[in-house]
Amino acid sequence: MVFVRLPFTIFSAGLYDVPDLHVANALLVWRLLARLKVPGAWLAGAIFALHPVQVESVAWITERKNVLMGFFFLLTLLAWVEFLDERTRQRWRLYLLALVLYALALLSKTTACTLPAALLLIVWLQKSPINKQRLVQVVPFLILGIAMGLLTVWWERYHQGTRGALFAIGPLERLLIASRATWFYLGKLFWPSNLTFIYPRWHITPSSLFDYLPLLGIAGLCAAIYFTRRHFGRGLEVAMLFFGATLGPVLGFIMLYTFRYTFVADHYQYLASIGPIALVCAGVATVARSYNQSRHLIFGTLACLIAALTALTWRQSAMYADIESLWRTTIAKNPDCWMAHNNLGTVLLQKGQVDDAMAHYQQTLQMAPDYADADYNLGNALLQKGEIDAALTHYQKAVSVIPKDPDIQVGLGNALWQKGKAEEAIDHYRKALELRPYYFAAHYNLSTVLLQKGQIEEAIQHCRAALTVRPDLAPVHTNLAVALLANGEIADGIKQFEKTLQISPRSVPALNNLAWILATYSDPAFRDGTKALELAQEANEFSGGSDLANRPAEPACQRVATGDCWLPSWSAVPRKRQAVKVPDCQSVEGKSAKLGETQWHGRCSYEP
Numbered sequence: 001m002v003f004v005r006l007p008f009t010i011f012s013a014g015l016y017d018v019p020d021l022h023v024a025n026a027l028l029v030w031r032l033l034a035r036l037k038v039p040g041a042w043l044a045g046a047i048f049a050l051h052p053v054q055v056e057s058v059a060w061i062t063e064r065k066n067v068l069m070g071f072f073f074l075l076t077l078l079a080w081v082e083f084l085d086e087r088t089r090q091r092w093r094l095y096l097l098a099l100v101l102y103a104l105a106l107l108s109k110t111t112a113c114t115l116p117a118a119l120l121l122i123v124w125l126q127k128s129p130i131n132k133q134r135l136v137q138v139v140p141f142l143i144l145g146i147a148m149g150l151l152t153v154w155w156e157r158y159h160q161g162t163r164g165a166l167f168a169i170g171p172l173e174r175l176l177i178a179s180r181a182t183w184f185y186l187g188k189l190f191w192p193s194n195l196t197f198i199y200p201r202w203h204i205t206p207s208s209l210f211d212y213l214p215l216l217g218i219a220g221l222c223a224a225i226y227f228t229r230r231h232f233g234r235g236l237e238v239a240m241l242f243f244g245a246t247l248g249p250v251l252g253f254i255m256l257y258t259f260r261y262t263f264v265a266d267h268y269q270y271l272a273s274i275g276p277i278a279l280v281c282a283g284v285a286t287v288a289r290s291y292n293q294s295r296h297l298i299f300g301t302l303a304c305l306i307a308a309l310t311a312l313t314w315r316q317s318a319m320y321a322d323i324e325s326l327w328r329t330t331i332a333k334n335p336d337c338w339m340a341h342n343n344l345g346t347v348l349l350q351k352g353q354v355d356d357a358m359a360h361y362q363q364t365l366q367m368a369p370d371y372a373d374a375d376y377n378l379g380n381a382l383l384q385k386g387e388i389d390a391a392l393t394h395y396q397k398a399v400s401v402i403p404k405d406p407d408i409q410v411g412l413g414n415a416l417w418q419k420g421k422a423e424e425a426i427d428h429y430r431k432a433l434e435l436r437p438y439y440f441a442a443h444y445n446l447s448t449v450l451l452q453k454g455q456i457e458e459a460i461q462h463c464r465a466a467l468t469v470r471p472d473l474a475p476v477h478t479n480l481a482v483a484l485l486a487n488g489e490i491a492d493g494i495k496q497f498e499k500t501l502q503i504s505p506r507s508v509p510a511l512n513n514l515a516w517i518l519a520t521y522s523d524p525a526f527r528d529g530t531k532a533l534e535l536a537q538e539a540n541e542f543s544g545g546s547d548l549a550n551r552p553a554e555p556a557c558q559r560v561a562t563g564d565c566w567l568p569s570w571s572a573v574p575r576k577r578q579a580v581k582v583p584d585c586q587s588v589e590g591k592s593a594k595l596g597e598t599q600w601h602g603r604c605s606y607e608p
Contacts, residue, residue, distance in 0.1 A: 021067050022058045023049060028074035033278055035081050036125060038235070040285030043302065044278045052192045052312040053273065056266040059320035060197075063267045065109045070271050072105035073112050080119055084126065095137070102141055110152040111268075113145035117245040125238045149249070156256055169204075169255070176204050177252035177263050179215040185247060185269045189276055192309075195316055196333040197326060198340055199262050235282060243275035261339045323347050338367035342374050345381075354381050372401040376408050383415055391415045406432040410441050422449050440469040444476055451483050459483045474504035481510070485517070490526055493517075511539035 030045030038044070048054070057066040079098035083091050105112035116138050123130055169177070180202060188195065204211050225236055250256065250268040258265060288298045319329040327344035330337055345360035361378040364371060375398035382391035395412035402408060413428035429446035432439055447462035463480035470476065481496035494517060500510040518532035 019058055021071055022054065025049075025067065025070045025074060028071070028078065029274055029278075032074060032078055032081065035078065036122065038278055038282050039289070040278075040281035040283075043284065044274070044281040046306060047277050047281065047309065048274060050306060050309045050313055051189070051273065051277070052195055052309065052316040053188050053266045054270060055195075055313055055316040055320070056197065057270045059317050060267070060326075066267050066270050069105050069109035069112050072101050072108060073115060073271060076101040076105060076115060077118060077122065081122060084123065084128065099140055099144075102144060106144060106148045110148040111246075111249050113149040113152075114246050114248055116141045116145050118242055121238050121242055121245075125234055127234070152249075153254055156254070169252075170206075172206050173204050174252045176206065176211050176215060177202070179218045180204070180211070181251050181264050182218060182244065182247065183214050184264050185272065186243075186276060188266065189269070189273055192312055194333065195266060197265075197319070197330045198334055198337050199264050200334055200336065201259075201262050236279060239275040239279035241275075243272050246272035246275070261337065336367060338364045338371065338374075341367070342371070342377065345374075345377060349377070349381055349384075354384055357381050370401055372398040372405065372408065375401070376405075376411055379411050379415065383411075383418065388415055388419050392419065404435055406435040406439050406442065409435065410439070410445065413442075413445060417445070417449055422453055425449055438465075438469055440466050443469070444473075444479070447476075447479055447483070451479060451486070454486075456483055456487045460487065472503060474500045474507050474510070477503065478507070478510055478513075481513070490517075490521065490523070494526065506542045508539045508543045511535045511542070515539060 026045045026049035029048045030041050033041035033044055057063045057070075076098050079094045079101060082088050083094040083098060085091075088094065102112070102115055105115065119138050119141060120130060120134070123134055128134070184199075221240075225240060229237060247269060250265075252259070252263055284298065284302070288295050291298070319326055324344065324347045327340045327347060330340040331344065334340065341360040342364040345357040345364065348354075348360065349357035358378060358381045361374050361381065364374040365378070368374065375394040379391040379394035379398065382388075382394065392412070392415045395408060395415050398405070398408045399412055409428045409432035413425040413432070416422075416428065417425035426446060426449055429442045429449070432442035433446070436442070443462045443466035447459045447466060450456075450459035450462065460480065460483045463476060463483055466473075466476050467480065477496045477500040481493045481500065484490075484493035484496060494514065497510050497514040497517075500507050501514070504510070512535075515532045515535035517526065518528045518535070521527055
């Protein structure tokens with residue numbers, strides 16, 4: 001879903017502590033229900049806090065926006081309730097506050113777009129007339145919700161890629177998916193067993209009568225609610241309408257990226273669960289009041305229920321202990337989850353377990369042959385193992401599926417570079433930069449290839465462009481230093497080596513090269529034998545005595561320091577097209593959207 005990362009910049013770490021915020025949400029649920037005079041409000045707040053289906057929203061880092069959205073959503077409803085109270089002073093201030101809080105909820109996560117329906121349900125629950133005045137008051141909320149909802153639809157379609165055959169689901173199929181998802185969520189609320197991070201994706205067939213049973217069940221439930229409304233009042237209708245309306249955007253009527261591998265997820269019902277929970281708790285509280293003699297038995301049963309929910313929640317949270325546990329647990333419960341295999345492969349690749357990572361990527365491709373991310377990740381792993389031809393095959397397949405993916409273009413460029421096809425590699429780096437102009441990996445790798453080919457001035461341009469994105473990476477400063485020296489800009493080259501050493505004091509290539517320049521350059525203005533000797537000794541110490549740059553820097557520096565000689569190694573500037581050896585320059589692979597920007601990282605593709 002689209003959301004603005006406002007919480008990262010505005011709210012303090014204390015407010016943004018997700019478990020604490022979830023507790024705050026539980027207290028808000030209690031307060032809201034109590035304000036609406038719903039029996040058992042305290043019990044509903046406790047169950048909301050402790051129910052295991054809420055673990056995903058609280059424990060999974062990318063769902064912090066879900067919890068934050070819930071916080072502002074519930075505050076908006078509270079402000080609205082106070083605004084509706086005629087006894088409240090300065091009611092319009094509360095109305096404006098509700099609008100501001102709703103905007104914050106939408107900026108946290110756009111599934112808050114369903115809140116206008118909740119506002120009207122509150123009016124109806126309080127048996128107030130839904131007249132023209134009330135509708136006008138809801139209109140600003142409705143405009144905000146529709147605007148952000150449409151933005152989400154556009155984002156999902158054109159940026160998340162919810163187009164193509166996989167998402168070509170007809171209206172009838174969407175209705176069948178929505179009805180099945182509704183029962184799924186109710187089932188997990190009342191019997192929270194076998195919860196997992198990614199559930200199997202259903203195969204809905206309109207020609208199968210079995211797939212119509214959930215829809216018939218929904219119709220029967222609606223009929224039962226309608227014919228029993230006189231006995232149960234409006235609470236039953238409001239609870240179930242709130243549940244359905246809040247789930248509406250994620251039931252399947254609108255295509256989401258996650259529908260590529262599952263139609264349901266626990267975090268989708270984070271707020272929607274309040275409806276059924278409040279309904280059941282109100283019923284229990286009403287029964288407890290009616291049967292005073294059995295109150296001890298009822299409260300004892302409730303205590304056991306809360307204890308059981310606590311134990312289930314504790315057990316469920318274990319799968320979120322770390323990212324590897326999450327994907328392994330998901331695979332154990334859903335072995336055909338190709339997304340989990342891909343993401344586990346990425347975790348293993350980061351740990352250096354290349355063969356295990358490749359096995360999971362291959363399993364992913366067996367289940368999802370056209371999944372470009374798995375080909376891209378497998379290409380990274382093969383390239384790391386030195387199997388360049390096989391890596392090229394997978395990169396090329398990935399490019400054929402998603403030709404406008406800059407990460408894949410960089411990966412293919414890296415493989416071509418290692419294959420010795422520098423010109424083709426340059427072409428793909430340039431394509432990556434056309435797609436993403438400020439792409440660090442493309443600028444850095446392109447600068448390295450250009451430098452090795454002797455295209456010095458353009459290499460300098462791309463080094464500087466890379467540094468505007470990542471000024472903290474020592475290898476880029478090393479590249480730039482070598483390019484500047486090759487271009488005759490000695491003073492600037494020395495400064496870049498010094499910058500490298502500020503960032504990475506143990507960089508042996510930078511120490512060795514700077515020592516050699518200070519010891520051997522023909523211009524006395526740049527020679528400093530004493531400093532050169534110190535740098536060479538440090539390089540020798542940090543390298544364990546190995547000679548990484550193939551230059552006997554320390555002996556030369558000793559001779560220069562004592563005035564015995566000087567060597568004109570850096571006195572001649574190579575021609576512009578002359579190849580230049582680049583020390584300490586490694587290919588930087590296209591980064592994962594979730595997992596950082598380092599050489600051999602794959603791409604985790606889960607999108608909440």
